[in-house]
Amino acid sequence: xxDNIYLLIQAPLLNVQILLDGLFVGSIFALAAYGLxxxxxxxxxxxxxxGDFVIMGGYTAWLLSTWGIHPIxxxxxAMVLMFGFGWVVYVVIIRRVIDKDMFTSLLATFGxxxxxxxxxxxxxGPEVQVAESHFAINSFFDGLVxxxxxxxxxxxxxxxxxxxxxxxxxxxxxxxAIRATAQDARAAKVMGIDTDRIYAFTFSxxxxxxxxxxxxxxxxxxxxxxxxIGHSIRxxxxxxxxxxxxxxxxxxxxxxxxxxxxxxxxxxxxxxxQFSVVALLVIVLxxxxxxxxxxxxxxx
Amino acid sequence: xxxxxQKILLYAVILVLGIGGPxxxxxYTFQISVLWVMILFALTWDILGGQMGYNSLGxxxxxxxGMYTCALVQVGLYTDVSVYTSATGGANLRLTPEEYFIGLxxxxxxxxxxxxxxAVIFGWVVFGLRGxxxxxxxxxxxxxxxxxxxxxxxxxxxxxxxxPVYPGPPDERSLLxxxxxxxxxxxxxxTVKWMYAGQFGLAANAIRDDEEKAEAMGIHTLRYKTVGWTxxxxxxxxxxxxxxxxxxxxxxxxxxxxxxxxxxxxxVMCLLGGKGTLWGPVVGxxxxxxxxxxxxxxxxxxxxxxxxxxxxxxxxxxxQGVMGWLQEKWPSRFGITVDENVVAxxxxxAAQ
Numbered sequence: 001x002x003d004n005i006y007l008l009i010q011a012p013l014l015n016v017q018i019l020l021d022g023l024f025v026g027s028i029f030a031l032a033a034y035g036l037x038x039x040x041x042x043x044x045x046x047x048x049x050x051g052d053f054v055i056m057g058g059y060t061a062w063l064l065s066t067w068g069i070h071p072i073x074x075x076x077x078a079m080v081l082m083f084g085f086g087w088v089v090y091v092v093i094i095r096r097v098i099d100k101d102m103f104t105s106l107l108a109t110f111g112x113x114x115x116x117x118x119x120x121x122x123x124x125g126p127e128v129q130v131a132e133s134h135f136a137i138n139s140f141f142d143g144l145v146x147x148x149x150x151x152x153x154x155x156x157x158x159x160x161x162x163x164x165x166x167x168x169x170x171x172x173x174x175x176x177a178i179r180a181t182a183q184d185a186r187a188a189k190v191m192g193i194d195t196d197r198i199y200a201f202t203f204s205x206x207x208x209x210x211x212x213x214x215x216x217x218x219x220x221x222x223x224x225x226x227x228x229i230g231h232s233i234r235x236x237x238x239x240x241x242x243x244x245x246x247x248x249x250x251x252x253x254x255x256x257x258x259x260x261x262x263x264x265x266x267x268x269x270x271x272x273x274q275f276s277v278v279a280l281l282v283i284v285l286x287x288x289x290x291x292x293x294x295x296x297x298x299x300x
Numbered sequence: 301x302x303x304x305x306q307k308i309l310l311y312a313v314i315l316v317l318g319i320g321g322p323x324x325x326x327x328y329t330f331q332i333s334v335l336w337v338m339i340l341f342a343l344t345w346d347i348l349g350g351q352m353g354y355n356s357l358g359x360x361x362x363x364x365x366g367m368y369t370c371a372l373v374q375v376g377l378y379t380d381v382s383v384y385t386s387a388t389g390g391a392n393l394r395l396t397p398e399e400y401f402i403g404l405x406x407x408x409x410x411x412x413x414x415x416x417x418x419a420v421i422f423g424w425v426v427f428g429l430r431g432x433x434x435x436x437x438x439x440x441x442x443x444x445x446x447x448x449x450x451x452x453x454x455x456x457x458x459x460x461x462x463x464p465v466y467p468g469p470p471d472e473r474s475l476l477x478x479x480x481x482x483x484x485x486x487x488x489x490x491t492v493k494w495m496y497a498g499q500f501g502l503a504a505n506a507i508r509d510d511e512e513k514a515e516a517m518g519i520h521t522l523r524y525k526t527v528g529w530t531x532x533x534x535x536x537x538x539x540x541x542x543x544x545x546x547x548x549x550x551x552x553x554x555x556x557x558x559x560x561x562x563x564x565x566x567x568v569m570c571l572l573g574g575k576g577t578l579w580g581p582v583v584g585x586x587x588x589x590x591x592x593x594x595x596x597x598x599x600x601x602x603x604x605x606x607x608x609x610x611x612x613x614x615x616x617x618x619x620q621g622v623m624g625w626l627q628e629k630w631p632s633r634f635g636i637t638v639d640e641n642v643v644a645x646x647x648x649x650a651a652q
Contacts, residue, residue: 046432093612102432103432104615104619106355106432106435106436107355107571107611108611108612108615108616110564110611111609111610111615112608112612113608114564114607114608115605115608115609118602118605118608122601122602122605229443233436233443271458272447272448272451274447275444275448275451278440278447279444281436281440282440285426285433285436285437285440289428289429290428293428298428298429298511
């Protein structure tokens with residue numbers, strides 16, 4: 001461990017490499033976390049299947065790439081398919097748990113997460129998969145820092161998608177209705193908004209965002225049926241650290257999570273990378289709790 | 301038969317089943333032992349989950365802590381732990397019966413104590429969290445514990461530890477552990493029954509219904525929550541110690557901290573039986589375990605899909621569970637008086 005820290009000090013360019021990689025994966029974490037915050041804020045549903053939606057999107061892009069469709073074109077297809085899937089999930093499950101207590105939705109989506117990861121495992125096997133993009137890899141500083149072109153493209157795509165979603169929420173008629181429902185569902189209903197359709201659309205939009213995030217993950221990182229829970233926890237870390245309805249916070253938290261995760265993976269070794277994500281969750285919750293306790297409040 | 305007589309009959313049947321079960325069906329001794337452990341899981345989960353409304357997804361953490369503490373004590377009493385674990389999961393340690401039972405007893409005791417201490421420490425951190433944050437926080441530290449133990453070479457890392465070999469014939473061994481599990485489950489049941497009957501039960505239900513009001517009424521909520529969790533952790537610690545010895549080989553992710561198997565089973569069993577009732581966890585655990593053992597082997601990889609689907613169906617359509625459903629159907633059998641006015645008012649509210 002100390003050797004690794006020493007290495008980082010000796011070769012400062014290694015830091016650049018890790019930070020850049022953290023930035024690229026962090027942007028995708030932020031995207032998935034934004035979807036989670038959307039569903040959480042509008043419908044008060046804590047979606048523990050968030051990460052599994054991401055992995056589903058990843059497998060869609062990967063499957064299409066094995067059929068000869070480039071994963072970048074697979075991304076919109078994954079979004080459309082996941083949108084439809086989200087709608088089905090809403091109608092079958094989420095609609096029935098939405099007005100029950102919060103643990104119900106958490107547990108129902110946990111059951112959904114189990115079903116998705118096991119079905120993916122049965123369909124594609126437990127191997128780690130990558131959707132090959134066949135793009136060039138650039139080297140900087142005499143080959144000490146290498147960045148694949150696809151990572152730049154994925155960062156741009158993630159930023160573009162996030163901008164599109166934010167613009168949609170702000171300016172479109174549907175986005176306005178979603179925001180109105182989030183503020184006061186009852187009042188929105190009185191104003192003639194079909195809240196049930198808004199909920200269905202919000203949940204499906206989240207699934208589509210996850211699908212896009214998954215397609216990006218499959219291009220620049222790896223996917224595997226059981227990686228979903230890790231992505232769910234990452235989304236929860238980001239949302240818990242940033243708070244709801246705080247878009248700059250989500251972006252900053254997502255990027256820092258990416259950096260922190262890759263740094264700890266480098267320093268402590270790869271087998272503790274997963275641990276560091278979960279440990280971050282516990283730390284974030286503990287810090288939030290101490291902050292709230294000062295005001296004699298609980299983290300709700 | 302009066303209700304009191306029926307109760308005595310019920311306890312007598314359970315006692316006969318508990319003692320006679322493994323003698324009549326010697327091939328199923330291990331399954332019966334696991335059934336008692338499952339009942340204990342459900343009972344201890346329900347202390348917080350059902351009675352207090354603190355739905356933990358990480359209670360299995362204490363099970364793993366107890367298991368590892370016990371294993372380390374058992375091995376550490378007679379040999380060097382790091383040498384033992386480094387030899388590919390442990391060379392077989394041969395002990396005399398006396399040494400073995402002293403190790404097991406001390407180990408189980410230490411496991412229970414260490415698990416309780418962890419419960420107090422973690423309780424201080426997580427009891428400021430409510431609802432989903434509590435569930436995710438507890439899930440988080442259990443996952444973290446599994447990963448951490450898996451990377452800890454001194455205790456064998458991901459390879460795990462083989463426990464000392466039982467000094468006696470295998471039949472005797474399985475019977476012994478079966479009775480230990482049975483006795484532990486009975487003690488756990490009597491303990492929670494006694495707890496729910498007194499002040500603790502009232503305070504716990506008050507916390508579940510409205511924590512702020514309960515606190516305003518002068519109930520020291522943090523203390524009650526910590527006590528409830530510590531008692532759950534105590535029993536889970538002992539059960540982990542016994543279970544580890546019963547299986548004979550422990551490793552972090554599948555046996556000691558099995559978050560997505562046992563950790564979820566305990567929640568599912570409580571939901572199935574009806575959470576917040578005394579008998580619900582027992583009924584749910586029995587039903588779930590029997591259902592699982594009968595169907596699991598025929599599903600060829602689909603069993604986890606079935607488990608997920610079962611969770612969804614239970615949560616969405618059958619939230620009150622078996623006992624809750626029975627209570628709704630025949631309230632007078634459970635000593636519950638129903639105020640018709642309240643029911644009418646509630647149903648008219650629901651209609652609006």
